[in-house]
Amino acid sequence: MIQTDKKDFPGGLKVIRLETCDSTNNYLKENYEDLKRDFPVLVTAVQQTGGRGRDERTWVSERNHGLYSSFGFFLRAPHNLGILPLTTGISIIDTVKKISGYECGLKWPNDVLYNRRKLAGVLIENRISDTLVFCIVGIGINLNQARVDFPYELQKKAISLKMIARSESSFDPGSVNAVLSSVFLAWLEKLENNSLLEILAATRQYSAFLVDQPIRFHHPHTRALIRGIFKCITADGGVMLMTHDGNTVVHYSGEILS
Numbered sequence: 480m481i482q483t484d485k486k487d488f489p490g491g492l493k494v495i496r497l498e499t500c501d502s503t504n505n506y507l508k509e510n511y512e513d514l515k516r517d518f519p520v521l522v523t524a525v526q527q528t529g530g531r532g533r534d535e536r537t538w539v540s541e542r543n544h545g546l547y548s549s550f551g552f553f554l555r556a557p558h559n560l561g562i563l564p565l566t567t568g569i570s571i572i573d574t575v576k577k578i579s580g581y582e583c584g585l586k587w588p589n590d591v592l593y594n595r596r597k598l599a600g601v602l603i604e605n606r607i608s609d610t611l612v613f614c615i616v617g618i619g620i621n622l623n624q625a626r627v628d629f630p631y632e633l634q635k636k637a638i639s640l641k642m643i644a645r646s647e648s649s650f651d652p653g654s655v656n657a658v659l660s661s662v663f664l665a666w667l668e669k670l671e672n673n674s675l676l677e678i679l680a681a682t683r684q685y686s687a688f689l690v691d692q693p694i695r696f697h698h699p700h701t702r703a704l705i706r707g708i709f710k711c712i713t714a715d716g717g718v719m720l721m722t723h724d725g726n727t728v729v730h731y732s733g734e735i736l737s
C-alpha cells in the first residue's frame with residue numbers, strides 16, 4: 480500500500496519521488512491499483528536501472544544526468560487520445576523555454592530537438608480499464624550530460640540542456656519537474672476541453688522547421704522506410720508526407736528518422 484500525504488499534492492498532482500526504480504512507466508503500471516484513486520500522479524526517479532525508449536530501445540538514465548518522470552492519469556476525453564503525443568511534446572518545449580529561454584523544435588510526434596539533436600523523448604503507454612483510458616506519459620529530458628556521457632552512437636545525435644547553455648552549473652530535475660507538471664497539466668486540460676486548435680497551432684509552430692524538408696520515415700508495422708517531403712501535421716494529429724510521385728500520404732504511427 481502506497482501512503483499518501485497532503486504535501487504530496489502540489490497543484491492537485493500527487494508526486495512520488497523515488498531514489499531508483501527500473502522505469503517510472505513500469506512503476507505506474509505495477510502500482511496501478513494503489514495509485515489510481517489519486518490520479519493524476521507523477522512518478523519521478525533520480526535514476527532508472529531499466530529506462531525504456533520507443534521501439535524497445537534503452538533510455539540510459541543515470542543519476543544527476545536527466546529528468547525521468549511519468550504522469551499517470553485517466554484521460555477524460557478518450558476521443559482525443561491521438562493528440563496526446565503532440566500535447567506532451569509541446570509541454571516539454573514550453574517547459575524548456577521557461578526554465579532556460581531556449582527554443583526547441585518538435586519532431587513528430589513527440590521528440591524534442593535542439594539544433595536537430597535530441598534533448599527529450601516521450602514514451603506513452605495506454606491501457607483500457609473498464610471504460611477508462613489509463614495513460615502513462617513517460618518523459619526523459621537530458622539535463623546535465625556532457626557529450627561523452629551519452630552512449631557513443633548517440634554522441635552526435637543527443638544533446639543536454641547543460642551542453643546547450645554551456646554552463647558550469649547543473650539543472651535540478653526537481654525544479655524542472657515542478658515547471659513541467661504545471662505546464663503539462665495546463666495543456667492536458669485544453670486537450671480534455673477539446674481546445675485542439677490551440678494544441679495544433681503550437682505543434683505546427685514548433686514543427687515549422689521541418690516543413691518542405693526531405694525526411695525518411697520508418698513505418699513500424701510494415702518496417703518500410705519511406706522517403707518523402709514533410710508537408711504538415713494534420714488536424715487529427717497525423718503527419719502528411721509527399722512521396723516521390725507527388726502523392727500525399729498521412730501516417731499516424733511511425734518515426735521520422737531525419
Ligand code: BTN
Nearest residue numbers: 502530531532533600601617619
Ligand atoms: C524515446 O524517445 O525513445 C522515449 C524516451 C522516454 C524515456 C522516459 S524516462 C521516464 C520514463 N520511464 C521510462 O522507462 N521511459 C520514460
